Amino acid sequence: SQTIHQWPATLVQPVGSPLSLECTVEGTSNPNLYWYRQAAGRGLQLLFYSVGIGQISSEVPQNLSASRPQDRQFILSSKKLLLSDSGFYLCAWSVAGLGTDTQYFGPGTRLTVL
Amino acid sequence: GESVGLHLPTLSVQEGDNSIINCAYSNSASDYFIWYKQESGKGPQFIIDIRSNMDKRQGQRVTVLLNKTVKHLSLQIAATQPGDSAVYFCAGDFGNEKLTFGTGTRLTIIP
Numbered sequence: 001s002q003t004i005h006q007w008p009a010t011l012v013q014p015v016g017s018p019l020s021l022e023c024t025v026e027g028t029s030n031p032n033l034y035w036y037r038q039a040a041g042r043g044l045q046l047l048f049y050s051v052g053i054g055q056i057s058s059e060v061p062q063n064l065s066a067s068r069p070q071d072r073q074f075i076l077s078s079k080k081l082l083l084s085d086s087g088f089y090l091c092a093w094s095v096a097g098l099g100t101d102t103q104y105f106g107p108g109t110r111l112t113v114l
Numbered sequence: 115g116e117s118v119g120l121h122l123p124t125l126s127v128q129e130g131d132n133s134i135i136n137c138a139y140s141n142s143a144s145d146y147f148i149w150y151k152q153e154s155g156k157g158p159q160f161i162i163d164i165r166s167n168m169d170k171r172q173g174q175r176v177t178v179l180l181n182k183t184v185k186h187l188s189l190q191i192a193a194t195q196p197g198d199s200a201v202y203f204c205a206g207d208f209g210n211e212k213l214t215f216g217t218g219t220r221l222t223i224i225p
Binding site: 034059102104106 | 146148150155156157158159160163203205212213215216217218
Protein backbone atom coordinates (compact mmCIF):
# COMPACT_ATOMS: atom_id res chain seq x y z
CA SER A 1 0.00 0.00 0.00
CA GLN A 2 1.02 3.58 -0.53
CA THR A 3 1.98 5.92 2.29
CA ILE A 4 2.99 9.54 2.37
CA HIS A 5 5.20 11.11 5.00
CA GLN A 6 5.89 14.70 5.93
CA TRP A 7 8.33 16.15 8.39
CA PRO A 8 8.67 17.89 10.60
CA ALA A 9 5.16 17.77 12.04
CA THR A 10 5.51 21.21 13.61
CA LEU A 11 8.03 23.97 13.17
CA VAL A 12 8.55 27.38 14.73
CA GLN A 13 10.93 29.63 12.84
CA PRO A 14 11.98 33.29 13.13
CA VAL A 15 11.31 35.74 10.34
CA GLY A 16 14.17 35.75 7.85
CA SER A 17 15.29 32.20 8.56
CA PRO A 18 15.40 29.48 5.87
CA LEU A 19 12.90 26.68 5.51
CA SER A 20 12.97 23.12 4.28
CA LEU A 21 9.96 20.83 4.48
CA GLU A 22 10.18 17.31 3.16
CA CYS A 23 7.62 14.95 1.73
CA THR A 24 8.19 11.36 0.65
CA VAL A 25 5.86 8.79 -0.86
CA GLU A 26 6.23 5.03 -0.57
CA GLY A 27 4.64 2.22 -2.49
CA THR A 28 4.22 3.89 -5.86
CA SER A 29 6.36 5.06 -8.74
CA ASN A 30 6.35 8.31 -10.69
CA PRO A 31 3.53 9.94 -8.73
CA ASN A 32 2.25 13.45 -9.31
CA LEU A 33 3.20 15.46 -6.23
CA TYR A 34 1.61 18.59 -4.79
CA TRP A 35 2.29 21.19 -2.11
CA TYR A 36 -0.66 23.04 -0.56
CA ARG A 37 -0.92 25.69 2.12
CA GLN A 38 -3.90 26.00 4.40
CA ALA A 39 -4.42 29.11 6.51
CA ALA A 40 -6.32 28.69 9.78
CA GLY A 41 -9.99 27.96 9.13
CA ARG A 42 -9.56 28.24 5.39
CA GLY A 43 -9.42 26.07 2.32
CA LEU A 44 -6.45 24.64 0.48
CA GLN A 45 -4.24 26.75 -1.76
CA LEU A 46 -2.16 24.87 -4.32
CA LEU A 47 1.42 26.13 -4.28
CA PHE A 48 3.38 23.74 -6.51
CA TYR A 49 2.90 20.52 -8.38
CA SER A 50 5.27 18.14 -10.10
CA VAL A 51 4.71 15.46 -12.72
CA GLY A 52 8.29 14.15 -12.63
CA ILE A 53 11.83 14.56 -11.31
CA GLY A 54 13.00 18.12 -11.76
CA GLN A 55 9.62 19.23 -13.16
CA ILE A 56 8.01 21.87 -10.97
CA SER A 57 5.04 24.10 -11.74
CA SER A 58 4.33 27.09 -9.55
CA GLU A 59 0.75 28.16 -9.04
CA VAL A 60 1.17 31.45 -7.23
CA PRO A 61 4.03 33.94 -6.93
CA GLN A 62 5.46 33.73 -3.47
CA ASN A 63 8.42 33.50 -1.18
CA LEU A 64 8.64 29.72 -1.52
CA SER A 65 10.20 27.27 -3.95
CA ALA A 66 9.90 23.53 -4.52
CA SER A 67 12.22 20.84 -5.76
CA ARG A 68 11.92 17.17 -6.63
CA PRO A 69 15.38 15.64 -6.41
CA GLN A 70 14.09 12.06 -6.47
CA ASP A 71 11.01 10.36 -7.89
CA ARG A 72 9.17 10.14 -4.58
CA GLN A 73 10.65 13.11 -2.74
CA PHE A 74 9.22 16.62 -2.81
CA ILE A 75 10.79 19.50 -0.90
CA LEU A 76 9.37 22.92 -0.08
CA SER A 77 11.92 25.63 0.67
CA SER A 78 12.39 29.26 1.43
CA LYS A 79 15.56 31.34 1.76
CA LYS A 80 13.95 33.90 4.08
CA LEU A 81 10.64 33.27 5.82
CA LEU A 82 7.98 35.95 6.15
CA LEU A 83 5.27 36.19 8.81
CA SER A 84 2.72 35.48 6.09
CA ASP A 85 4.34 32.09 5.43
CA SER A 86 2.77 30.72 8.60
CA GLY A 87 0.24 28.00 7.94
CA PHE A 88 -0.44 24.31 7.61
CA TYR A 89 1.51 22.82 4.71
CA LEU A 90 0.20 19.70 3.08
CA CYS A 91 1.83 17.41 0.58
CA ALA A 92 -0.27 15.18 -1.64
CA TRP A 93 0.25 12.60 -4.35
CA SER A 94 -1.82 11.13 -7.14
CA VAL A 95 -1.35 8.48 -9.80
CA ALA A 96 0.24 10.02 -12.87
CA GLY A 97 -1.18 9.80 -16.34
CA LEU A 98 -4.83 9.30 -15.48
CA GLY A 99 -5.86 12.87 -16.13
CA THR A 100 -8.24 13.04 -13.22
CA ASP A 101 -7.57 11.14 -10.07
CA THR A 102 -7.78 11.29 -6.32
CA GLN A 103 -5.09 13.11 -4.43
CA TYR A 104 -3.94 11.56 -1.16
CA PHE A 105 -2.65 13.85 1.54
CA GLY A 106 0.11 13.58 4.07
CA PRO A 107 -0.29 14.48 7.75
CA GLY A 108 0.88 18.07 7.23
CA THR A 109 3.43 20.40 8.79
CA ARG A 110 2.30 23.23 11.04
CA LEU A 111 4.65 26.18 10.43
CA THR A 112 4.65 29.21 12.71
CA VAL A 113 6.83 32.16 11.74
CA LEU A 114 7.51 34.58 14.59
CA GLY B 115 -13.08 30.78 -14.12
CA GLU B 116 -13.79 27.69 -12.12
CA SER B 117 -14.71 27.91 -8.49
CA VAL B 118 -16.04 25.54 -5.92
CA GLY B 119 -17.93 26.87 -2.94
CA LEU B 120 -20.17 25.75 -0.16
CA HIS B 121 -23.55 26.99 0.92
CA LEU B 122 -22.85 26.94 4.68
CA PRO B 123 -19.61 27.29 6.59
CA THR B 124 -20.94 25.39 9.63
CA LEU B 125 -23.48 22.66 10.25
CA SER B 126 -24.63 21.11 13.53
CA VAL B 127 -26.44 17.80 13.55
CA GLN B 128 -27.80 15.64 16.35
CA GLU B 129 -26.00 12.34 16.77
CA GLY B 130 -27.84 9.62 14.89
CA ASP B 131 -29.47 12.02 12.44
CA ASN B 132 -28.51 12.29 8.81
CA SER B 133 -26.48 15.25 7.55
CA ILE B 134 -26.26 16.84 4.13
CA ILE B 135 -23.37 19.03 3.07
CA ASN B 136 -23.73 20.96 -0.15
CA CYS B 137 -21.31 22.27 -2.70
CA ALA B 138 -21.84 24.38 -5.82
CA TYR B 139 -19.52 24.82 -8.74
CA SER B 140 -19.60 27.37 -11.49
CA ASN B 141 -18.67 27.80 -15.07
CA SER B 142 -16.71 24.93 -16.59
CA ALA B 143 -17.75 21.32 -16.34
CA SER B 144 -15.70 19.01 -14.18
CA ASP B 145 -14.89 15.42 -14.98
CA TYR B 146 -14.45 14.43 -11.41
CA PHE B 147 -15.43 15.45 -7.88
CA ILE B 148 -14.13 14.33 -4.52
CA TRP B 149 -15.22 14.78 -0.93
CA TYR B 150 -12.57 15.00 1.76
CA LYS B 151 -12.83 14.93 5.54
CA GLN B 152 -10.31 16.87 7.59
CA GLU B 153 -10.03 16.42 11.32
CA SER B 154 -8.31 19.06 13.39
CA GLY B 155 -4.55 19.13 12.86
CA LYS B 156 -4.59 16.37 10.23
CA GLY B 157 -4.42 16.17 6.48
CA PRO B 158 -7.60 15.77 4.42
CA GLN B 159 -8.79 12.20 4.09
CA PHE B 160 -10.52 10.87 0.98
CA ILE B 161 -14.15 9.93 1.60
CA ILE B 162 -15.80 9.32 -1.74
CA ASP B 163 -15.57 10.43 -5.35
CA ILE B 164 -17.86 10.66 -8.34
CA ARG B 165 -17.25 11.06 -12.04
CA SER B 166 -19.34 13.28 -14.25
CA ASN B 167 -21.01 10.35 -16.02
CA MET B 168 -22.73 9.42 -12.74
CA ASP B 169 -25.34 11.21 -10.62
CA LYS B 170 -25.09 9.12 -7.47
CA ARG B 171 -22.54 7.01 -5.69
CA GLN B 172 -22.78 5.28 -2.35
CA GLY B 173 -20.21 4.23 0.19
CA GLN B 174 -20.37 3.13 3.75
CA ARG B 175 -22.85 5.55 5.39
CA VAL B 176 -22.06 8.18 2.76
CA THR B 177 -23.73 9.08 -0.50
CA VAL B 178 -22.62 11.66 -3.03
CA LEU B 179 -25.15 13.19 -5.40
CA LEU B 180 -24.19 15.14 -8.49
CA ASN B 181 -26.63 17.38 -10.33
CA LYS B 182 -24.87 18.64 -13.42
CA THR B 183 -27.87 20.67 -14.56
CA VAL B 184 -27.61 23.05 -11.61
CA LYS B 185 -23.91 22.36 -10.94
CA HIS B 186 -24.53 21.09 -7.46
CA LEU B 187 -22.84 18.39 -5.42
CA SER B 188 -23.89 17.03 -2.04
CA LEU B 189 -22.53 14.66 0.57
CA GLN B 190 -25.01 12.79 2.70
CA ILE B 191 -23.85 11.10 5.89
CA ALA B 192 -26.29 8.66 7.43
CA ALA B 193 -26.68 8.03 11.16
CA THR B 194 -24.00 10.51 12.15
CA GLN B 195 -21.54 9.63 14.88
CA PRO B 196 -19.27 11.81 17.04
CA GLY B 197 -16.33 10.78 14.87
CA ASP B 198 -17.98 12.46 11.90
CA SER B 199 -17.24 15.88 13.40
CA ALA B 200 -14.73 17.49 11.04
CA VAL B 201 -14.39 19.94 8.19
CA TYR B 202 -15.61 18.57 4.88
CA PHE B 203 -14.24 19.81 1.56
CA CYS B 204 -15.51 19.25 -1.90
CA ALA B 205 -13.00 19.39 -4.74
CA GLY B 206 -13.33 19.27 -8.48
CA ASP B 207 -11.03 18.60 -11.40
CA PHE B 208 -11.89 21.08 -14.13
CA GLY B 209 -9.79 19.45 -16.81
CA ASN B 210 -6.36 20.74 -15.82
CA GLU B 211 -5.32 17.75 -13.67
CA LYS B 212 -5.39 19.92 -10.59
CA LEU B 213 -8.07 19.95 -7.95
CA THR B 214 -9.96 23.10 -7.00
CA PHE B 215 -11.12 22.98 -3.39
CA GLY B 216 -14.09 24.58 -1.74
CA THR B 217 -13.63 26.53 1.47
CA GLY B 218 -15.04 23.74 3.65
CA THR B 219 -18.01 23.09 5.95
CA ARG B 220 -17.42 22.41 9.62
CA LEU B 221 -19.74 19.63 10.74
CA THR B 222 -20.41 19.34 14.46
CA ILE B 223 -22.21 16.30 15.84
CA ILE B 224 -24.20 17.09 18.95
CA PRO B 225 -24.33 14.19 21.45
